[in-house]
Amino acid sequence: MDSLTRLDDIHLDHIRLTKATVSFDDRFTLSEIDWTITPEQHWVITGPNGAGKSALAAALAGIGDIQSGSIQGVPNNVEIVSFEVQAELIAQELKKDDADIMDVISLGTPVSEMIFDHCQDTELAQSLVEKFGLSNLLDRAFRKLSTGETRKVMLIRALANKPDLLILDEPFDGLDVDTLAMLQAHLASLIDTVPMVMVLNRFDEMPDFITHVAYLDKERGDKERGNKERGDKGRLKLTVDRQDDAAFNELYQLLHLKTTDLSVPEADPTNKLPALDPSQPLVKLTQATIQYGDTVIVDKLDWTIERGQHWQLSGPNGSGKTCVLSLITGDHPQCYTNDIFVFGFQRGNGESIWQIKQFIGYVSTNLQWEYRVSTSCKNVIISGFYDSIGMYTKSTDSQKKIADQWLALLGMQDRADQPFNKLSYGDQRLLLIARAMVKHPPLLILDEPCLGLDDINRQLVLALIEKICQGSETTVLYVNHHAEDQISGIEHYLALKKNN
Amino acid sequence: MANYFNTLPLREQLAQLAQCRFMHTVEFADGVEALKGKKMVVIGCGAQGLNQGLNLRDSGLDVSYALRPEAIEQKRQSWKNASENGFVVGTYEELIPTADVVLNLTPDKQHTSVVNAVMPLMKEGACLSYSHGFNIVEEGMKIRDDLTVIMVAPKCPGSEVRAEYVRGFGVPTLIAVHEDNDPKGEGLALAKAYAVGTGGHKAGVLMSSFIAEVKSDLMGEQTILCGMLQTGSLLCFDKMIEEGIDPGYASRLIQYGWETVTEALKYGGVTNMLDRLSNPAKIKAFDLSEELKVIMRPLYNKHQDDIMSGHFSKTMMEDWANDDANLHKWRAETAETNFEKTPAGDVEISEQEFFDNGILMVAMVKAGVELAFETMTAAGIIAESAYYESLHETPLIANTIARKKLYEMNATISDTAEYGCYLYNHACVPLLADFMKGIKSDVIGKGLDVDDNGVDNARLIEVNTALRSHPVEAVGSVLRGYMADMKKIV
Numbered sequence: 001m002d003s004l005t006r007l008d009d010i011h012l013d014h015i016r017l018t019k020a021t022v023s024f025d026d027r028f029t030l031s032e033i034d035w036t037i038t039p040e041q042h043w044v045i046t047g048p049n050g051a052g053k054s055a056l057a058a059a060l061a062g063i064g065d066i067q068s069g070s071i072q073g074v075p076n077n078v079e080i081v082s083f084e085v086q087a088e089l090i091a092q093e094l095k096k097d098d099a100d101i102m103d104v105i106s107l108g109t110p111v112s113e114m115i116f117d118h119c120q121d122t123e124l125a126q127s128l129v130e131k132f133g134l135s136n137l138l139d140r141a142f143r144k145l146s147t148g149e150t151r152k153v154m155l156i157r158a159l160a161n162k163p164d165l166l167i168l169d170e171p172f173d174g175l176d177v178d179t180l181a182m183l184q185a186h187l188a189s190l191i192d193t194v195p196m197v198m199v200l201n202r203f204d205e206m207p208d209f210i211t212h213v214a215y216l217d218k219e220r221g222d223k224e225r226g227n228k229e230r231g232d233k234g235r236l237k238l239t240v241d242r243q244d245d246a247a248f249n250e251l252y253q254l255l256h257l258k259t260t261d262l263s264v265p266e267a268d269p270t271n272k273l274p275a276l277d278p279s280q281p282l283v284k285l286t287q288a289t290i291q292y293g294d295t296v297i298v299d300k301l302d303w304t305i306e307r308g309q310h311w312q313l314s315g316p317n318g319s320g321k322t323c324v325l326s327l328i329t330g331d332h333p334q335c336y337t338n339d340i341f342v343f344g345f346q347r348g349n350g351e352s353i354w355q356i357k358q359f360i361g362y363v364s365t366n367l368q369w370e371y372r373v374s375t376s377c378k379n380v381i382i383s384g385f386y387d388s389i390g391m392y393t394k395s396t397d398s399q400k401k402i403a404d405q406w407l408a409l410l411g412m413q414d415r416a417d418q419p420f421n422k423l424s425y426g427d428q429r430l431l432l433i434a435r436a437m438v439k440h441p442p443l444l445i446l447d448e449p450c451l452g453l454d455d456i457n458r459q460l461v462l463a464l465i466e467k468i469c470q471g472s473e474t475t476v477l478y479v480n481h482h483a484e485d486q487i488s489g490i491e492h493y494l495a496l497k498k499n500n
Numbered sequence: 501m502a503n504y505f506n507t508l509p510l511r512e513q514l515a516q517l518a519q520c521r522f523m524h525t526v527e528f529a530d531g532v533e534a535l536k537g538k539k540m541v542v543i544g545c546g547a548q549g550l551n552q553g554l555n556l557r558d559s560g561l562d563v564s565y566a567l568r569p570e571a572i573e574q575k576r577q578s579w580k581n582a583s584e585n586g587f588v589v590g591t592y593e594e595l596i597p598t599a600d601v602v603l604n605l606t607p608d609k610q611h612t613s614v615v616n617a618v619m620p621l622m623k624e625g626a627c628l629s630y631s632h633g634f635n636i637v638e639e640g641m642k643i644r645d646d647l648t649v650i651m652v653a654p655k656c657p658g659s660e661v662r663a664e665y666v667r668g669f670g671v672p673t674l675i676a677v678h679e680d681n682d683p684k685g686e687g688l689a690l691a692k693a694y695a696v697g698t699g700g701h702k703a704g705v706l707m708s709s710f711i712a713e714v715k716s717d718l719m720g721e722q723t724i725l726c727g728m729l730q731t732g733s734l735l736c737f738d739k740m741i742e743e744g745i746d747p748g749y750a751s752r753l754i755q756y757g758w759e760t761v762t763e764a765l766k767y768g769g770v771t772n773m774l775d776r777l778s779n780p781a782k783i784k785a786f787d788l789s790e791e792l793k794v795i796m797r798p799l800y801n802k803h804q805d806d807i808m809s810g811h812f813s814k815t816m817m818e819d820w821a822n823d824d825a826n827l828h829k830w831r832a833e834t835a836e837t838n839f840e841k842t843p844a845g846d847v848e849i850s851e852q853e854f855f856d857n858g859i860l861m862v863a864m865v866k867a868g869v870e871l872a873f874e875t876m877t878a879a880g881i882i883a884e885s886a887y888y889e890s891l892h893e894t895p896l897i898a899n900t901i902a903r904k905k906l907y908e909m910n911a912t913i914s915d916t917a918e919y920g921c922y923l924y925n926h927a928c929v930p931l932l933a934d935f936m937k938g939i940k941s942d943v944i945g946k947g948l949d950v951d952d953n954g955v956d957n958a959r960l961i962e963v964n965t966a967l968r969s970h971p972v973e974a975v976g977s978v979l980r981g982y983m984a985d986m987k988k989i990v
Contacts (some may be wrong), residue, residue, distance in 0.1 A: 292584060331666075333585035336557065350536060352560040354668075373667070388668025392702055 002106045013039045015060070015165070015195075019069035022059045031219060031233045032069065042196045042209055046251075047216035047257035052234020053199045055080060056216060060197060075164035080295065081154045082169030082199075093143040108141035111153055118157050125160035131182050132156060148174045155183065159190075166190070169199040203252050203258070213240045214385075215251055217258070217459070232435050238456055250426060250456045256411035257463045264468055265405035267440035268385065273358060276344055281306050282359075282475060283328050286339040288330065290323045297323050303494060306443065310476045310489055315496030317424050321479050322364070324496070325447055328477075330356045343442065357387040361436030361474070364447035368428055377423065377431055378403045380417040384435035393440045406434040410464070426457030430464055437468050444468070447479045462487070501612075501640040503810040504833045505711055513880070516711035519676075520885040522982050527692065528701040532559050534686070534693035538600035541566050543592075543614055545578035547658030548631060549605035552698050554585065555665040564588035566595040566602075566618075576718040579937040585812055596621035601690065603629045608916050611635035619644055625683070626727040627690050632717070633710035634916060636678055638813035651680035654700055655888070656896065657912050661698060670699025672888075674706045676713055704982065708885060716881045718807045720889030720916035723800055723875075724868035725897045727924025729758055730834070730906055732864040735929065735936055736944050737839035739860075743941035748845015750945060755844050755860060755905055758898035760854040761862050766895040767977045768864050771967045776855045777862065779955040781948050786963045788863035788943065793871055795935055800875040803920070808879055816919050825913060830922035834906055853947075869894060873972040881883060881977040891972055892979075 015037040021484035022030045030052050037043060045053045058064060059071065061080040062466075087433060093108050111134065117127045129135055132152045137145065142153065151174060155188045158166065168187075172180055186209050187196065191209045200206055219233035240247045267273075276282070283305040290298040298320040305311060315321050326332035327340055340347040343359040362385065371380070373390035381403040395403075407413045412428050420428065429449065449465065450458045469476060469489055478487055505513060535556075540563050542553045544938045549565070557563045565582040569591050582589045594603060596618055606614050612635060615628070622628065627648040635641045636649065643649050664671050667888050673695045677687030688707075695705050713821035714768035721727075733754050764773040774782050781848050794865045808813040819826045834840060855862065876886035900909040910918045967973070 121812065330558065333554065335586075337586040350560045350562075352532075353558040354562075370667075383668075386668055391669060392669045 005163070013073065014075040015071075017059075017069070017071050020059070020071050021067040021069055022055070022064040022071075023067050024055055024058070024064045027232075028052060028055055029067070029233045030059060030064070031228060031235050033059075033236045035214065035236055037195060037197065039195055041211045042191060042207075042214045043198070043214055043277070044206055044210050045197065045199045045214045045216065046201070047234075047237075048218065048255070050232055050234075051216040051218050053201075054084065054169050054216070054230075055234060057082065057167050057197060058084065058201050060165065061167055067423055076169065077161070077163045078165045079158035080167040080169070081151075081158045081164035081171055082167070084155055084169075086147075086150055089154070089374075090143055093141075104189055108143045110139050111142055111145065112138040114142045114153055115160070118226075119160035120162050121160050124162075125156060128156040128159055129184075131186070131413050132179060148176075151175070152179070159186065163194060165266070166194050166196045167198075168196065170201065171198060172205050177261060193223070203255060211242050214238070215240070215241065215459075234269060234351075235457060246424065247456055250424075250460060252441070253411045253427075254456060254460045254463060257409070257467065258458060260409065260411070262405070262409045264409065264437065264470075265402050265470060266439070267438075268396075268398050268402055270396065271385070271484065273439065273442070276307075276359070277305065278440060280344060281341070282343060284341040285327060286341075288324070288327055288338045288340065290320060290327070290334050290338075298327075298496075301496075305443070305475065305477065308475055309492050310487075311478065311492045311494060312487075312490045313477065313479045313494050315497050319496035319498045322366070322498055323446060325364075325445055325477075325479065327364055327443065331358055343354055343482050354387065357437075359442050360387075360437065361441040363429070363432050363436045363446040363449050365451045366447075368425075371428070371432065372421065374419055374421055376417045377412065378407065380431050381406050381419045381434050381438055384438035384443070389424070406438060409467070410434060424457075426453055426460060429453060429461055433461065433464055433468070437472075437474070440472065441474060443477060444474045445477045445479070449478075450480065465489070501536070501642070504637050504640040505808075506810055507634065507640070507647070508711075513711070516577065517710045517715060517880040517885075518882045519709040519712050520882045521706070521707050521886075522884065522979060523692075523701075523705045523707050528696050528705070528862060530689070532561055532693045532697045534689040535561050535601065539564070539598050540601045540603060541595045541599035542603045542605055543567075543618065544583060544604070544606035544610075545581045546605070546607075547724055548654075548661070548707065549578075549603075549658075550581045550585065551658040551662035552603070553582075553587065553655070555660055555699055556694070556697040557587075559699075561697050561811060563752040564595055566592050566599075568592070568844040569889055570839070586645060592617055592621055593605065597623055598989075599623070599626055601627040601629060601694075605631055605791045606634060608914060609824075613617060615641055615643070619647070622647060626939050627687070628681075629691075629694065630710075632914070632916075633676065633678075633714040634813070636710050638810065639817070642730045643678070643681050646683055647681055648684060648687045648690065649678035650687045650694070651678070651713060652691055652694045652698070652700070653677040654698055655893065657900075664703065665699040668702075669960060670701065670703040672681070672704045672706070672892075673700030674708050674713055674888075676708045676710050678710050693769060700785075701832060704881075706884070706888065710831040712885050714921065715807055715879075716814065716876055716885040716889040718916070718920060719804050719876050719879075719881075720872055720893060721913060722803050722807075722812075722864070722920030722924050724865075724872040724890050725893050726913055726921035727928065728864060728868035728915055729909065730896075730921055730925045732861060732903070732930070733839050733906060734837055734925070736858075736860060736864075737837075737842070739936060739939055740871075740941065740945040741838065744943055745941060746845060746847075747842045749847050749849075751839065752844035753849060753854065753945065754839060754861070754901075756849065756902050757772045757858045757861050758865075758901035759895070760851055761858060761865060762895040762898040764855075765865065765869070765891060769891065769973050770869055770970065771973055773862060774866065776852070777859065778856070778948070778953045779960055780950050781856065781859050781952055783959060783963050784943060785859045785863040786967070788860060789867040789870075791935065792863060792867035795931060796867060796871055796928065797875075797933060799924070800871045800984050802927075803924065804875045809908060812920065812923075816916065819919065824915070827922070829921065830926075831918070832883065834910065834922070839848040840906055857945055858946040859942075859948070860939060861941075864896065870970055870972060877955060877971070883971065884979065886988060887972060887979055891976055900940070954960065 017033045020033045045056055047053050057360040061078050115125055136154055188209055214236055215238040216234050217237045219235050240251050279305045284302055285303045288298055288301040313321055327335045336348045342356055345351040371389050375390050378392045382399050383391050385399050407416050450461050465487055540561055542549050542565050545565050553563045565587050567578055573863055602618055624646050630651045631653045633651055653674045654671045661671050675691040675695055695701050737750050737754055761773055764776050777785055872890040873886045900912045
């Protein structure tokens, strides 16, 4: 027996999911979940719609088919309260009704039976019935209750059963304010006796005793890898310790971005970009060469970017990725010695770089380093209209309005007037992406947009980029060498090699 | 060649000195149009030459570089600068005859030889541009009658000129037309287009004259801008060591202190800089500066007089002729001073502490700014010019000291400024010897040792009124108001 297994055996009270792949009919699969819950922890599972939050909660309660991996250490006495279980109970009740062949109106199972036949602690059940205000409904048929009332019955059953693991899927949904407070207080009184796992869509409902948050997300369609599994896939993307304020706030923001109904704000209607000739490519480099002394960085590169053609540019460090980009943006001095056609301009014929830059949105780590002027978050977004670092002219009302919409999309309205340089690195990156996109440029250049970011901020940035790419007219040029940071919809690839 | 300024009648001298106005944005509505399609040939590819050229080209203008044959053959740095950035590089003979505008961006002391070499090659009716008027005003260089002569002077080091442009902004720029050489009346249009091409119009442009630029620029750089900061650095450091302050702390307090206190100056003038002090410290700084002004006024007058009479430029040109013997000697002496040789200690000094423990430094800046301003305006220089060449530029120079002490300051400024700075320093250090004897660490190094911050009401009102009613504050608040429209929104 190796040491790792022995260690596992010691923690018999841990619930441990190891590369657990669990399928739910053919509709949904939880994919390779690695997760450990220790007895003193209380978790919230969160994530966008369809990410598999309820599925993960259900899997803990033994629902679903384990395809591979394992789920170990789940106690025998598990209680789960969820809409699915609730629906099933109601369905059973209705079946009883159908099964009744007598010509009398079936009353169905009364609430009292639903509660007291099930529970272990009658006294506790009695007190909860009073607390939940169900005393006068005890004789009513369960199936005649409103949704909110059946939910209360479910909760009482689960709590009075004194489980060793309590799973609550959206327990606060549809509860009135008083009941909600009562339930929260009751749950708080249990924290030393039973580990809890909750599914919550809203962060502000999270009880104070929650110690950890698990974040799930949908797996993107993955045809290339010859995936045979049908339906959507959910993955556990992140777990965050509640104590880690920064990570917790970022998770909040991520959930906001993933779930908000807000879409990417429109371009400024009062100041439209000049129209481009649709028959011309956006960018055409012909035999582009960059060289310092005798050192050739880029060697005779031909590259055409047509409108709507999303590209991914990759290559090792030193292969000249950023050099090539700066030929397009006009930031490289040797763009005047090359054959470069951009946005209708053959470079070196009296155009200014501002005429070029107006058609480009640009984000890079370098830009973030250079963006050191002290200005507000809102002004950083507005500066995208001027392609400037910092703001040097008064912004228009229309620009301010659009900047506010972007801040709302990012969940950063309350930080509009805060100094940009006081933000976290990840938040700065999000704002710079908004800045790049604010004018809806024909070409959006994302030069390693996730570079230097931790997991959660990477998720945030990718969520934002995905949002931007949905239904926009912008052509995206994406530079990275992280294979896992993929953006859907890119089908053109240019790989640069290092010239030595 | 005779000193041009001295050839003019008094009324013309005064008229020229009185030129300086802040230009309105609408005056730049034509953008770079006046230079579009014209051939601009830059002479000199140092920091100003290269960076201005990069900006002008990025503004859609046709820029190339004329270098001396040796620089091209030996592939010197100037050749590398120009060619690696994809510019056409050629000899004077190859490029100057094709030029519509020749941009002379070489150091002052090369101007005479450069202009003498270039002028015969220039085509009829072309334009010659300077970034400093010394050659015309002090050396009396006579330019061919058919040529237009303008000046476009970004008021920042070349690296800043480029960095601000790339950010989408620019640096404050002074422009002028040499009235003796504006045969086609197009000088102003060309100068404005040039300022737009470097991005200067976004940060504010001053319309001045060659004479006002030279006489105010020389005065500012010799006294408050470089001279006062050098003298102040040396005296304050030595005093702190004498008073037993840790040398690392003393070095840091001075190296970064000028930058910090003049940042307050930049935002709200002398008043704001003094307002950053506690009331007792403010009154102390005020009293010290009044004392300093009395002691130093004759020195400021002498510098201004020598600049006006041409005595300064004459002696400096003698040193040029002597292979800069004095300049090099004085530069070496500066490198050997205690302040310069003591590295800044690894201690944390908060922003406020620079004020609290640097009362004497605040007093020196105040005295220097006010004296330079008063002396310049008394000599006929208009208040706007005097403001820019005293208060406005002090923070820029202070930044260079924060980077690498006096070495960096003297390396960044022109040789002309550096020469004048040493002259000032040599006279000012002995002049302040007695004054410094009375100085203790309460005003430099440690801060006031007071039980509470109580002050006499009447005295505080007196001091505040004096601060706020100084003429440099009046013109300063107006000009900062103009600038605020175009300045970075903070």
